[in-house]
Amino acid sequence: MVDEILTIVLDGAIYASWLFIVALGLTFVFGVLKILNIAHGGIYALGAYSTATLVPIFYSLGMPEQLVILAMLVSALAVAIVITPIMERGILRRFYGQDEVLIVLVTYAIYLVLEDVQKLIWGMNSLYVSEPRELLGALEFGSLYYVGYDLALIGLAIFCGLFLWFVLNKTQSGKIVLAVIHNPEISGCMGVNINKVYLAAFFIGAFLAALAGSFTAPLISVQVGISVAVVIESFAVVIIGGLGSIPGAVIGALIIGMARAACVHKLPEAEIFIMYFCMAGMLIFKPKGLFQGAQARKI
C-alpha cells in the first residue's frame, strides 16, 4: 500500500513537473501581454526538434557527456532568440489591443505555420535523442526503477518556478514587469518602455516553451504532431490555476499530475476523462481559476 502511494506521488510529481514547465511560459505570457498563445505548443516542438538536432552534433564533436545539458539549454535559447523577434515584433505587436478572439486566431495561425516549418526543416521522419536520459542512471523506489533524468525534471520545474518568482518579486526589472501587468498605460506614462517589457516577457515565455520541448525530447520520438497534446494539457493547467498566475500553474499542474497518476493506478477507465473533469469542475465553481484574484474595475 505504502509502495503504491509512493509510486502514485512520484509518477504524479514527474508528470506535473513536465506540465508545469510547459504551462509556466504560457501563463506568464498571458499575464504580461494578455495573449492566449496557442503557438506556445509550436515553440515547444521547435525546442524538441532543435535539441534532437544539436545533441547528436554535440556528441559527434566528442564533448564531455555531462555537458550535454548545456547543449540542450543552448538549443532552447536559440529557438527563443529566433522566434521572439519574428513573432512578437513581426506579428503580435500589430494586434495588441485588438479583440482577444482575433489574437487567439492569429496565434493559432502561427501555430499552423510552425507545424509546417517543422516539416520543411526536419521532414516527416522521427528523431531520437534518448542519450541524455541515460546520464543520471536509474534509482530504485520500492519495487520500481525510475530514471534519474525523469526525477531531475522535478528539480528543473522547481528551479524554473522559483527563478521566475524571484525575478518578478525581488528585482527591479521584475517590479517593472509587475507594474506593466497591473497597468500598462500608467507604467508607460511613468517612463517604462512597454514594448521592451513585452519583448522580454515574450522571450521568457518562448524560452520556457522551448526548454520544455528540449528536456522532453530524450523521452519521446520527436515528430510532427507532438505539440497537439501539449497545447491542450497546458491550457487545462492554466484554466485550473488561473490565467496569468504562477502559483496557479503550480497547483494546476499538481492537480492534473496527481489525479492522472491516481487514475492510471487505481481507476484506469477514468484516466482519459480526469483532466477534463478537473477543468470542467473549475469552470463551474471558479471560472477564473484558483488563483485569479479580484480585479479592480476601470472607469
Added chain:
Amino acid sequence: MNFFRQCLILISSILISLLTFVGISNADGHKGFKLGVVTFLSGPAAEPFGVPAWNGGKLFIKLLNEGKVPAPYNKKGFGGMKITAIPIDESGGATKQVQEFRNLVQRDKVDAVLGYVSSGDCMAIPSVADELKALTVLYDCGTPRVFEDASYKYVFRTAAHAAMDNIAIAKYLIEKGHDISSIAGINQNYAWGKDSWKDFSVSVKKLSPSSEIKNELFPKIFSGQYGTEISALMNSKAKVVHSSLWGGDLQSFILQAKPRGLFKRTQVVFSAGDHVMPGLGNKYPEGVILGARGQYGMMAPDTALNKWFYKSYMDEYGVFPAQPPYRMVQGLMGLKMAIEKAMEKNGGKKPNKDEIAAAFKGLEFDSPGGLVQMKLGDGHQAIQPHAIGTTAKDKDGNITVTDIVRYKASCVNPPNGIKAVDWINAGFPGADC
C-alpha cells in the same frame, strides 16, 4: 456578310475546340488509369505509416509503368494502361475524407481509389463508394467490422483484418512455452486499441482458461507520456504485457520503458511492432514478441517476389520495408490482377468498374508477403499467412527478428460468414493449422 463570316469562324472554332477536347479526353481515358491514393501524408500517422506506404506505392507504380516488375506483374501499368496516381492526405478525420473521396470520384474522375490507414475512415468511406459506384481498395486499416457488419459491391480490402494479429500472438505464446498465467495490456483508447486487446485477451482465455487479467490500460492516442502507465504495468507483475500501440506512441513507449527495465521484467508483445524498427534500429529492445499483420519486413517469406521488392525498396530509400509499404504494394497488385483478369474476359478493352469488381471478387494473387486470398466478406476481404517472431541481436549486435513461426491464413482467420470475435469465443472452430 462580314458579321455572318465572323460568327461562322467563331462557331467553327468552338466546335473544333470541343471536339479536340472530347477526343483528348477519350484517348486519355482509354490509354491511362487514374488512381486516387489516400494515405497519411501529415500528422502523427504520416511518418510511421502513410509516408513509407506511399514511398512503396510510388516506387511500385513507377516500376509498373516502366514494365520492370517481375512476373506475374510484368505487363506495363495496369493491363498496359499507364497509371497516373493522385495522392491525397488522409489526415483531418472521416468527414473530411468523405469529401475528399467525393472530389476524387466526381471532380477528378478517377478510375479507382486505393487508400485508408485509419479504421474510422474505412468505416466511413465504403457506403459512399457504393453510392457513387466507385471502385475502392482499402489497403491497410485493421478493423474487422468493415465487412463483418455490412457488405459492399465496389469495395475490397486486400489486407487481412486485425484479429489475426492477436490470435496468432496468443497461439505463439503457448507454443513457445511462455508463462501466460497473468496478462496486462496497454492499448490506445479507440476502436483499434480496444478491439486488439479484446481479441488478444479473449484468445488467451480460450487457450489458457486459468490466465488472469491483471491490468487494462487505455491511454489516449498520441499522448506520448507513459511514465505512469509503465509504473502501473510493472506494479501489476503480469507475466505478459500486450500492446497494439503504433507509430510515435509505440516509439515513445519503448524509449521510456526500456531504461526502466520493463522488457527485462516481463514478456512484452507488440501486435503491430515491426514498423518502428527501421527508425529505432538498435534502440529496439531484445526479447520482444511482435507481429505485423502479415509476413512483412524481417519476417517476410524467402520468395523471389519478396527478394525483388525488399531489394528495390532498400536501394531506393536506404531502409528495409516494414508493413506499410508491403501493404500498399499488396493493394496495387490486387487491383492490377483484377483489372487484367477483367481485360482477359472483355477482349483487352479498358474494363469498367463492374467488370473489375466482378474479377476482384474471390481473387487470389501472390504478393511479397505471400498468397493473398479474397475469401471473407463474400470475396471482398483478404486473408493471408501470418508470422510472429521475437527480437534478438545478431552477431554484429544489430536488432533482428528470430524464432519466427508462420501461420496459415486459415489457422488465424475466421471462415467466411463468421465474425472474428464470435470465432474466438467459440474456440476457433475449423481452424486449419
